[in-house]
Amino acid sequence: MNKWKKWTLRAALALAALVVLAGAALLAGTLLAERKMNRQIQVNVKGVALRSDAAALARGRYLYASRGCVDCHGKNGAGRMFLDDGKGLRIAGPNITSGPGSVTVRYTAQDWERSIRHGISPTGRALMIMPSEDYNRLTDDDLASLVAWVRNLAAASGGGPVVDLPPPVKALYGIGLIPDAAEKINHALAPAQPVAEGVNLAHGAYVAHMCIGCHGANLAGGKIPGGPPEWPAAADLRPGAVMARYANADAFMKMFKTGKRADGSAVQVMPFTSLSEMSDTDVRALHLYLSNLPAKSGKP
Template identity: 35%
Template sequence: MSKVAKWVGGALAVVVGVPLALFGFFWVRGGAFLAAVHEVPAEPLVLPADATTLSRGAHLAAVYCGDCHADDFGGKMMIEDAAFAMLPAPNLTRGLGGVAGQLDTAGWVRAVRHGVGADGRALFIMPSEYYVNFSREDLAALVAHLAQLPPVDRELPARRFGPVGRTLAGAGPLRGGFPVLRIDHTAPFPEAPPAAATAEYGGYLARTFGCAACHGENLAGGPTQGAPEIPSPNLTPGDALGSWSEADFVDQARTREGEHMPWPALAKMTDEELQALWRFLASLPAQPTNPSPA
């Protein structure tokens, strides 16, 4: 074999071998990450049984859980891509295929507040980094309602990450979708302001609803985290919302539809909650829309 042929063969081996070796490394690393069991504390929670609190829990579940887990809480598929992931939002009831039978009160707390499933694995795109902002009373009301949901028989495919998703989990980019990595698991329960049409209570709603996930920590919008090609509106008075009225905002929340904004969940808020949310947004300092990263 000539020296040129040997050189070409060696170069091809490097060109092909190095990417394959990296893929193999991240594949194994991703599998270990996805299978890891997370030991997190579960704060003691006494579940109420009075009708008023259970009604509050039903309202919270409708607003915060129904968009992903379906209005009957029987779950639905969120992602169906064999190469990336098969990802169900689980059936939360005790029906066929449901997870409620696997969860005691501590298990519900770990799932909702800490982003850890019944098997100890990290939950993916579960907004626990925002639900950790629930007060003890609101979390107790929510869990009490979820624990007694009527059964819905709906079996969904198990969570499975395909070669692309598993490799991205190993390489790092996908890890932003696992809130267990970002939560302060020792943080105490925050106090909720009195439920009223106030900016203070609106701030509590914005924190628990997770507005910052898309609109940025300063709520000034711009490129959406994880999907920069999708612009998020500026929610401060520094852009279009500065010309809106409270009535405009409530009307948009009640009637608007769109693919990327959880309008159906927002529409389930009470008038008082929407007024509070608007008054919080209107109280923010006006800021220019966040720029695209350089």
């Protein structure tokens, strides 16, 4: 056998070995994902206060509209398909009204708290598509208000969650490279304490918790967990990075309202259906807080 044939044979064998190894890794990751999805998570909670007063409903309506709930569950709470890349990745939020197909119709006070704050279903499994890391630090009053509004939504027909993951994504979840919310959360933390609402750092920090699901716990940005490959990385929100575009709160507010940068280009992926509903106070407080974070490494 001449050298060319030997080289070709060795290359073919090496390629075959790589294919076998990749297939084995994919299978192992998928099996780990199934086990992970079915794991039981025990978190003791006291349960949210089930309110129906006018103040709670008004606050809850605002939170539902401005904190991302609409993007996954729809304005009427009946659920919606919010991600379908045409390549096998399909994700839909479930119906959370009291109508046919609801997943919350039998929720107890404890179920509401575990689901929203901890990303855990009434059966003790992780809620795959619930970004509870964004809501874990809600105060008791805000959690109660949000639940009050959801329970007040008109009954509508809808369906359960859809979580269709391509095998590579499922494998990455299985080996821990794409964590679910229940993995990210420190379940032992006590609920956040109320702070004075206003354009101040404390309130800005409170509002900023809604950003960590995409931008990370330190708001340094990076690849959005579980997002399609074509999605851009979430921006680094620390001084010295993208916030340089928004030197004042007015520019920041305009971006939230329009979904566009100062140069007119569209900001991709951001949930502007919700962000555009945020109050001036919340947006200005958030801008103040982000502007006062420790600067990005290597920047002034």
